[in-house]
Amino acid sequence: MNKPLLTTLLYFAVIGIGSIYADDQPSADVGDRIVIQMTNELAMAYGRRIGAIKAGIPTPGLEIEATARVAQRFSDGRIRIEHTTHVTREDEPSSMVTLTATVKQTDLTTVVAPKGTLVHASPSARGRGIEPTPSSMPTVDRRLTRSSLRGWKLRTWTLAEEVGN
Numbered sequence: 001m002n003k004p005l006l007t008t009l010l011y012f013a014v015i016g017i018g019s020i021y022a023d024d025q026p027s028a029d030v031g032d033r034i035v036i037q038m039t040n041e042l043a044m045a046y047g048r049r050i051g052a053i054k055a056g057i058p059t060p061g062l063e064i065e066a067t068a069r070v071a072q073r074f075s076d077g078r079i080r081i082e083h084t085t086h087v088t089r090e091d092e093p094s095s096m097v098t099l100t101a102t103v104k105q106t107d108l109t110t111v112v113a114p115k116g117t118l119v120h121a122s123p124s125a126r127g128r129g130i131e132p133t134p135s136s137m138p139t140v141d142r143r144l145t146r147s148s149l150r151g152w153k154l155r156t157w158t159l160a161e162e163v164g165n
Contacts, residue, residue, distance in 0.1 A: 027105045028070050028079055028142055034108065036083060036099070038064045040147035049097045049156050050087055066099065068144075077105050081144070096157040103144060103151070113139040 028034065038046055043062045047053040052064065068083035083099040113119075117139070118132035126132075146152070 027077070028073070028108060030070050030073055032070045032140075032142065034068045034070065034081055034142045034144055036066050036068050036081070037143060037145040038066065038147070039145070041149055042146050042152060045149055045154055046097070046099060049154065050085060051089055068099070071100075074102075078102050079105060094159040098155045098157065099152060100155075101146075101152045107144060109143045109145070111141045111143075113141070 039062065043064045044053065044059065046066070047059070047062060047064055053059050053062070066083050066085070068081040070079050071082040072080040074080070080100065080102045085097050087095045087097060113135065115136065115138050116134045119135050119139075120126045120130065120132045
């Protein structure tokens with residue numbers, strides 16, 4: 001069996017095993033990273049505000065991923081997540097886009113890759129033929145998939161004044 005195929009099979013086997021143990025993992029805590037997978041209405045609204053798509057141009061199948069952090073944990077099991085990105089466009093003042101929501105912990109998909117999982121240093125390392133190395137600790141990957149703006153606050157902030165160097 002060739003090495004790239006074996007590496008791919010091992011990766012999916014580890015992800016599958018990690019998914020089995022996902023329910024045993026601690027819940028997301030303040031500061032934890034969550035990948036938000038946006039589609040449909042939410043992706044369109046976010047994409048327009050960051051300049052990834054133009055208003056009125058149809059983009060069927062649009063998917064955008066962004067990384068958020070857990071900002072607050074509530075006693076009823078919900079968490080508040082926040083994402084911020086800076087936007088700079090020619091001939092326009094700098095702006096910032098924030099995306100916030102309060103969600104149930106059960107809405108998160110958690111995948112755990114155990115210690116020793118073969119990983120690449122970066123996505124481009126795989127393309128350059130660099131060999132993966134075993135991870136030194138378990139990795140917890142939390143994801144949240146949403147398509148609707150319902151329950152989300154999407155805000156755009158514009159720089160009004162800049163003082164100093």
